Amino acid sequence: MGLTYERLTGGFWKAKTLTTPADSPEQLYPELLSLLDKHWDGYTGVRAVSVGVDMLQFSSDATQLSLFDDVPKRDELYRVVDRIHERFGETSLMRAVSLTKAGQLRDRSGKIGGHYA
Numbered sequence: 001m002g003l004t005y006e007r008l009t010g011g012f013w014k015a016k017t018l019t020t021p022a023d024s025p026e027q028l029y030p031e032l033l034s035l036l037d038k039h040w041d042g043y044t045g046v047r048a049v050s051v052g053v054d055m056l057q058f059s060s061d062a063t064q065l066s067l068f069d070d071v072p073k074r075d076e077l078y079r080v081v082d083r084i085h086e087r088f089g090e091t092s093l094m095r096a097v098s099l100t101k102a103g104q105l106r107d108r109s110g111k112i113g114g115h116y117a
Contacts, residue, residue, distance in 0.1 A: 001013070001014055001015075001016075001032055001035045001036065001049070001050065001051055001052075002014075002048075002049070002050035002051075002052075003036070003039070003040055003046055003048070003049055003050075004046070004047045004048040004049075004050075005044050005045060005046060005047060006044070006045030006046065006047050007045075007047070008047065012039050012040075013050075014035050014038075014039050016031055016034075016035055018031065024074065024078070028053075032051060081093055089109070090105065090109050091105060091106055091109045094106075
């Protein structure tokens with residue numbers, strides 16, 4: 001996770017290795033927040049936030065198991081969401097937070113490489 005401060009006056013890039021494989025936003029988001037809480041002072045203005053992942057593996061027949069989640073149901077949900085996005089576009093189905101003032105999905109959907117076409 002990287003953070004660039006306003007006016008490009010610095011920032012940080014921190015990494016964290018997870019102890020178990022993760023395959024959903026619900027697993028990654030808390031880890032990202034913990035890095036942010038640990039390394040950002042909460043006061044310095046932020047220009048950009050970057051997130052990168054590595055050591056990715058893809059296998060359509062592999063399933064990340066969990067004792068506490070309904071994994072097959074969650075995986076089917078993600079497949080349905082992907083099909084809706086493919087057929088109707090990225091903004092056809094989005095999280096409610098994207099409708100807030102800070103949401104960027106609708107604005108970014110009209111851009112190519114961060115710029116209007």
